[in-house]
Amino acid sequence: MTRVLVFGATGYIGTHLIPRLVDAGHTVRATARSREVLEGRNWESVEVTAADALVPESLDEVLTNIDVAYYLIHSRGSGKDFYLLDMTAARNFRMAAERSGVKRIISLNVLPAAKGESPFHHASRQTSEQLSAGPIPVTELRVGAIIGPGSVVFEVARGLAYHARLIIATHWMRSKVQPIALPDLVEYLVGVLTVPETIGRRFDVVGYEITDLRALVRHFANRTSRSPWFISLPVSLPWSSSHWLALTTGVPINVGRPLIDGISHDLVVKDTPIRNLLPIPLQTVRDAIDESLANEKRMPTPARWTEGALPFRDYHPEFSFYAKRTGAEIITDTSIEALWDQIASIGGDNGWYYMTPLWELRGAMDTLIGGVGMRRGRRHPRDIRVGDTLDFYRVIAANPNQNLTLAVEMKLPGSAIMEFELEPMDGQQTRLSTTAYFHPSGIFGQLYWYALLPIHMLIFKGLTRNIIRRASSLLEQKA
Numbered sequence: 001m002t003r004v005l006v007f008g009a010t011g012y013i014g015t016h017l018i019p020r021l022v023d024a025g026h027t028v029r030a031t032a033r034s035r036e037v038l039e040g041r042n043w044e045s046v047e048v049t050a051a052d053a054l055v056p057e058s059l060d061e062v063l064t065n066i067d068v069a070y071y072l073i074h075s076r077g078s079g080k081d082f083y084l085l086d087m088t089a090a091r092n093f094r095m096a097a098e099r100s101g102v103k104r105i106i107s108l109n110v111l112p113a114a115k116g117e118s119p120f121h122h123a124s125r126q127t128s129e130q131l132s133a134g135p136i137p138v139t140e141l142r143v144g145a146i147i148g149p150g151s152v153v154f155e156v157a158r159g160l161a162y163h164a165r166l167i168i169a170t171h172w173m174r175s176k177v178q179p180i181a182l183p184d185l186v187e188y189l190v191g192v193l194t195v196p197e198t199i200g201r202r203f204d205v206v207g208y209e210i211t212d213l214r215a216l217v218r219h220f221a222n223r224t225s226r227s228p229w230f231i232s233l234p235v236s237l238p239w240s241s242s243h244w245l246a247l248t249t250g251v252p253i254n255v256g257r258p259l260i261d262g263i264s265h266d267l268v269v270k271d272t273p274i275r276n277l278l279p280i281p282l283q284t285v286r287d288a289i290d291e292s293l294a295n296e297k298r299m300p301t302p303a304r305w306t307e308g309a310l311p312f313r314d315y316h317p318e319f320s321f322y323a324k325r326t327g328a329e330i331i332t333d334t335s336i337e338a339l340w341d342q343i344a345s346i347g348g349d350n351g352w353y354y355m356t357p358l359w360e361l362r363g364a365m366d367t368l369i370g371g372v373g374m375r376r377g378r379r380h381p382r383d384i385r386v387g388d389t390l391d392f393y394r395v396i397a398a399n400p401n402q403n404l405t406l407a408v409e410m411k412l413p414g415s416a417i418m419e420f421e422l423e424p425m426d427g428q429q430t431r432l433s434t435t436a437y438f439h440p441s442g443i444f445g446q447l448y449w450y451a452l453l454p455i456h457m458l459i460f461k462g463l464t465r466n467i468i469r470r471a472s473s474l475l476e477q478k479a
Contacts, residue, residue, distance in 0.1 A: 002193060003027045003065060005102075007053070007093065008072035010037050012150045013108055013185070017070065018043055020186050026193070031062045036423060040304040053089035059096035068193060069097055071107040071131060074123070086123040090130035098134050104199060105136050106192060111144045111204060111267050118261035128202075137200035139192050141185075141274075144206060144267040147288035148182025149296045150308050152251065152259040154289075155321045157213060159249025161220030162318040163442035166229050168244075171236045173213040176266040178206035181288035184280055191278040203274040209285050210268055219289050224318075236264055250320025250440050293317065301396055304403050305419050305437055311396070312439070314407070314415040319439040323417075324449045327435035328461040330468060336422050336430050338471040340401045341382070343420045346467075347390035348378035353470065354462035358455070362410075363392055371411040393418065414438055414445035420467075434464040 004021055008014045009030035018041075021028050028046045030038050035050035051058040053073060063069060071093060074086055097105060109128055113121045132138045145153040160167055167173075188205050192198040214230055221228055242257040249256075283291065301311040308321040332339075346352060352359045363374030376389040388395040390406060397405035401422060408416035416438045423431040436456055440446050 001025060001027055003029070003067045004193070005029045005031060005063060005066040005069040006072065007031050007051075007062075007069060010034065010041075011072055013189070014070070014072045015041070016148075016182060016186050017072075017189055018046060020190050021193075022046060024190055024193075029062065029066065036421070040302060040306065042303055053093050054085065056092045056096060059092060060100060063096050063100035063102055066097075066100065066102050068104045068106060069093075069102050070189070071105055074127070087126040087130055090127045091133075094131050094134050094136065097136055102136055105131055105138045106189065107131055107138060107140045108189065109140055109142050110262055111142045111206075111269070113262075113265060118264070120258040120261040139198050139200065140202040141188060141192070141205045142202065143180060143185060143204075144269075145177040145179040145263070146182055146185060147179045147207075147283075147285060148292050149310075150321055151182065152255055153177075153179065153213065153216065154292065155251055156245060156249055156256065156259065157216035158220050158317065159245070159251060159320065160217045160228065161224055161226055163248050164228050165226075166231065167214075167217065169214055169230045169232045170241055171234065172238070172241065172260045172264050174232065175263045176210050176212055176268050177263055178208070178210055178267065178269060179216070179285055179288070180205060180207040181283040182292065184282050184288075187280050188274065188278060191280065192274075195277050197277050198274070204269040204272060205274060206267075206269045206272065207282050207285065207288075211285060213263070216285070216289075219286060223289075223293070236260070238264070247443055247446055250322050250442075250446070252322055255322065303397055303399065304405055304421070305417050305435075312407070312415065312417050312437070316415060316441070319415050319441050320445070321439070323437040323439050325435055325437050326453060326457050326460060327433060328457075328464040329431055329433040330464055331425060331429050331431050332468045332472075333429055334468055334471045334475065335428075336401045336424060338475050339422055339430060339432055339467060341474075342467045342471045343404050343422075344384045344398075344400070345382050347393065348381065350378075350381060352463065353466040355459055358459065359391070366392060366410040369411055372409050412445075413442070413448050414440040432464055432468060434460045434467075436460060 010032040038048040049062045051062045238260045245256040313319040367373030374391045393406035404420045421433040
């Protein structure tokens with residue numbers, strides 16, 4: 001039994017890797033910057049810890065008594081100097097692993113650029129060099145396009161199939177790639193753990209089929225009875241393409257731009273020795289898409305909001321995997337119990353604590369277009385449980401003194417979630433967070449979000465502040 005650390009456990013790959021490692025019989029420690037997010041995954045037999053690779057003193061404890069460490073983090077989207085953050089994080093992690101006696105590091109990186117080197121590829125190369133600079137042997141898997149919910153290629157192809165009727169296919173959309181199914185990539189990551197011949201080596205991990213993004217869009221379009229038109233242009237236009245993707249598909253600019261940079265040239269791999277060491281039967285692109293969509297529908301509702309979870313997108317695959325968000329958080333001396341009492345009592349005859357007339361106006365507008373509006377109220381003035389209605393919300397998670405998650409059931413160009421979270425802090429303080437998440441559906445969903453963003457920012461800040469005021473006032477009255 002191998003003692004394994006997955007560093008970057010809340011990321012796309014880490015989230016899928018951890019259950020498979022547990023199934024394979026390994027002892028798993030999951031680590032990310034947020035312990036609370038990890039706890040929301042509800043993994044059984046997994047130790048949950050928090051650390052930040054940019055805070056060296058946080059690393060030693062999580063790497064103690066670890067045989068093999070998976071390194072799955074990056075800083076893309078953290079500003080123009082993200083490559084420096086990646087390099088620093090990798091160096092800090094490698095040095096802490098050396099101090100802690102880790103025997104091996106397994107990392108996931110991207111396929112190198114065939115021509116030139118974008119900032120994205122430069123950061124990836126720097127990460128690889130830093131991890132390999134010490135005495136600990138590193139097994140590095142390099143991957144291109146991944147087929148699975150949440151992967152950038154998958155979400156771009158799905159978003160374009162649903163929401164674009166005319167697609168300007170610039171050069172990056174015509175570049176050749178070899179997509180690998182997410183479950184197959186996870187099997188490789190698990191497999192190299194027990195194959196000694198992979199220690200200290202680098203492998204390119206790809207599928208059998210050679211295709212391009214246009215073909216992937218058509219695969220999705222065939223399943224949605226849509227037929228987008230393509231117009232080819234012999235240019236790349238990375239800046240305008242990333243903004244167009246963000247508007248059309250909901251894929252954030254800082255996520256879409258690395259994809260465009262990453263496939264600006266063909267990514268075809270001829271030498272794949274890992275297939276001899278780990279003869280995994282690889283899925284076809286069509287089968288990978290079909291299985292991904294089927295697995296997505298079977299996903300249970302998480303204990304709290306999780307990026308891209310289909311239940312939080314109202315089971316509409318055309319709604320963006322990536323959510324917009326806004327909200328507020330305040331640290332207070334008020335007790336968690338008193339704050340929870342106010343959160344659990346919100347809505348119905350108790351009102352919404354801040355600008356209640358605006359909530360009522362929004363409910364009336366929803367009623368006019370055939371929605372549920374505010375007429376449902378709530379089942380009980382104080383008691384709350386999963387499945388309850390709160391005006392135009394429905395309770396999908398209620399963990400006393402921890403979090404309340406509400407799904408909006410109004411008619412919207414997308415799906416919306418509101419979540420209250422309570423986190424104990426040092427010195428008997430409590431952090432109260434109120435967060436609104438919105439998964440837009442195409443351009444209309446984006447316009448809806450940005451049109452209402454200023455008022456939403458005002459409302460959620462006032463709501464958070466007044467929850468604390470009401471809780472403090474009641475405590476003073478009792479005293």
